[in-house]
Amino acid sequence: xxxxxxxxxxxxxxxxxxxxxxxxxxxxxxxxxxxxxxxxxxxxxxxxxxxxxxxxxxxxxxxxxxxxxxxxxxxxxxxxxxxxxxxxxxxxxxxxxxxxxxxxxxxxxxxxxxxxxxxxxxxxxxxxxxxxxxxxxxxxxxxx
Numbered sequence: 001x002x003x004x005x006x007x008x009x010x011x012x013x014x015x016x017x018x019x020x021x022x023x024x025x026x027x028x029x030x031x032x033x034x035x036x037x038x039x040x041x042x043x044x045x046x047x048x049x050x051x052x053x054x055x056x057x058x059x060x061x062x063x064x065x066x067x068x069x070x071x072x073x074x075x076x077x078x079x080x081x082x083x084x085x086x087x088x089x090x091x092x093x094x095x096x097x098x099x100x101x102x103x104x105x106x107x108x109x110x111x112x113x114x115x116x117x118x119x120x121x122x123x124x125x126x127x128x129x130x131x132x133x134x135x136x137x138x139x140x141x142x143x144x
Contacts, residue, residue, distance in 0.1 A: 020137070043091050050080065083101065095141045
């Protein structure tokens, strides 16, 4: 499944899961102080990743060469606002908001990717990475 994804995208994408899972492990196995710090770190990292996913839409809009649409650019900033909101919440609620944000971002991306705006392998990579990130958030949320 992942073998057809170009090596740089595959390795960098998989490396992006490491902080999600390191934080989840620290929440589950760490003492209270470690768990508390790891929970916040996971929310912060998730917010950054959401921002990155929104930025992809700006990149698509800029690459298209035409006048960018309000919808594409508006969606592009939405994940950042969701991530920021997650940072302002207590960590457990922030994880829930991030999980919803990641799931919605994937749904939007899969719909967007029906257009010829991204390589075919990108959808496979997004599904895999989002599944891994969501699983780590759930482990941190319910694993303590």
